[in-house]
Amino acid sequence: MQNVNITEKLSLFSDYWNPKIVGELNGQHVKLVKLKGEFVWHSHENEDEMFYVLNGTLEMEFRDKTVSVNQNEFIIVPKGVEHRPVAKEEVSIMLFEPATTLNTGDAESNELTRNELEKI
Amino acid sequence: MQNVNITEKLSLFSDYWNPKIVGELNGQHVKLVKLKGEFVWHSHENEDEMFYVLNGTLEMEFRDKTVSVNQNEFIIVPKGVEHRPVAKEEVSIMLFEPATTLNTGDAESNELTRNELEKI
Numbered sequence: 001m002q003n004v005n006i007t008e009k010l011s012l013f014s015d016y017w018n019p020k021i022v023g024e025l026n027g028q029h030v031k032l033v034k035l036k037g038e039f040v041w042h043s044h045e046n047e048d049e050m051f052y053v054l055n056g057t058l059e060m061e062f063r064d065k066t067v068s069v070n071q072n073e074f075i076i077v078p079k080g081v082e083h084r085p086v087a088k089e090e091v092s093i094m095l096f097e098p099a100t101t102l103n104t105g106d107a108e109s110n111e112l113t114r115n116e117l118e119k120i
Numbered sequence: 121m122q123n124v125n126i127t128e129k130l131s132l133f134s135d136y137w138n139p140k141i142v143g144e145l146n147g148q149h150v151k152l153v154k155l156k157g158e159f160v161w162h163s164h165e166n167e168d169e170m171f172y173v174l175n176g177t178l179e180m181e182f183r184d185k186t187v188s189v190n191q192n193e194f195i196i197v198p199k200g201v202e203h204r205p206v207a208k209e210e211v212s213i214m215l216f217e218p219a220t221t222l223n224t225g226d227a228e229s230n231e232l233t234r235n236e237l238e239k240i
Contacts, residue, residue, distance in 0.1 A: 001182060001201065003193045025168035025196050026218055028148060048145035054192075062121060072174075073123045076145050081121065096216055098146055 006032070006054060010092055012120050017112050019095060019103060021119040031095040031117065035087035040112060042105035043082045049097045050076050056091035060084075126152070126174060130212055132240050137232050139215060139223060141239040151215040151237065155207035160232060162225035163202045169217045170196050176211035180204075 009022050009032055016036045023030030035058065051058060052074040060067045060075055061084040069075045077083050104113045129142050129152055136156045143150030155178065171178060172194040180187045180195055181204040189195045197203050224233045 001180070001187060001195060001197060003187055003189045003195050005190075006192045006194070023170065023194065023196050025170055025198075025216070026148065028146065028216075030170065030194075030196075030216075050143065050145055050150065060121070067121060067123055069123045070125075072126045074126070074143065074150070075121060075123050076143050076150075077121060078145075096145070096148070096150075 006094065009120055010034070010054070016090075017103070018114055019117055021117050024099065027099055028096055029099045029101070029117075031097070032120075033093050033095060035085055035091045035093060036089070037087060039085045040104055040107045040110060041082055041084045042107035044077075044079050044097075044101060044105040046079055047098045047101045048076060048078050049095065049101065050074055051085070052094040052096070054092040054094055056087065056089055058091045058093065059086040059088065061086055126214065129240055130154070130174070136210075137223070138234055139237055141237050144219065147219055148216060149219045149221070149237075151217070152240075153213050153215060155205055155211045155213060156209070157207060159205045160224055160227045160230060161202055161204045162227035164197075164199050164221060164225040166199055167218045167221045168196060168198050169221065170194055170215065171205070172214040172216070174212040174214055176207065176209055178211045178213065179206040179208065181206055 019031040019033040058069040139151040139153040173189050178189040
């Protein structure tokens with residue numbers, strides 16, 4: 001058991017849309033990811049997702065609205081709900097989600113899809 | 121789906137050792153709790169627990185060592201591991217753990233035990 005420093009972990013990478021695993025508990029992963037630009041529309045058939053904003057502002061687009069999520073705020077996206085994360089400027093996020101979660105969900109596998117995540 | 125502001129939620133209560141539920145996903149609860157003083161030694165038979173420190177410094181005591189967890193750091197305590205959270209000064213924590221988790225774990229039910237948690 002040891003403490004995990006978020007700021008230190010964030011300093012270890014600079015690539016976007018490529019989640020890193022920093023913790024695991026109860027079949028869930030804690031991940032850090034940096035975002036910039038627009039992701040793809042997708043949903044997750046079996047997994048709810050939590051996005052906790054560490055730095056910046058995340059625009060979470062839904063089909064009927066957009067929710068701005070600022071630093072020290074989080075949003076939970078229930079399974080089955082189509083969403084598209086958008087980051088006008090760089091955003092750092094902590095994700096909580098089941099270890100089974102694929103970042104692009106039900107979207108056809110594309111250049112953003114990450115099947116194997118690095119642990120840092 | 122809406123954003124949840126941690127600072128705002130923390131302003132809604134001031135009692136210690138009484139976790140509030142602020143989110144739920146995949147059978148897990150996201151909770152906020154303020155700590156001050158010493159908790160009881162306990163472990164959780166079936167649940168790993170994550171403590172994310174929002175403000176202050178948490179001293180997590182284990183039988184063989186103590187880990188200091190500062191702001192923007194977290195620690196994961198695996199199921200079965202005896203631990204005792206200690207807060208010399210007030211500490212605010214975000215917890216991520218299964219909805220089944222009882223705060224005092226396997227310790228005999230006592231004045232710190234919280235069976236019904238408030239959602240805020």
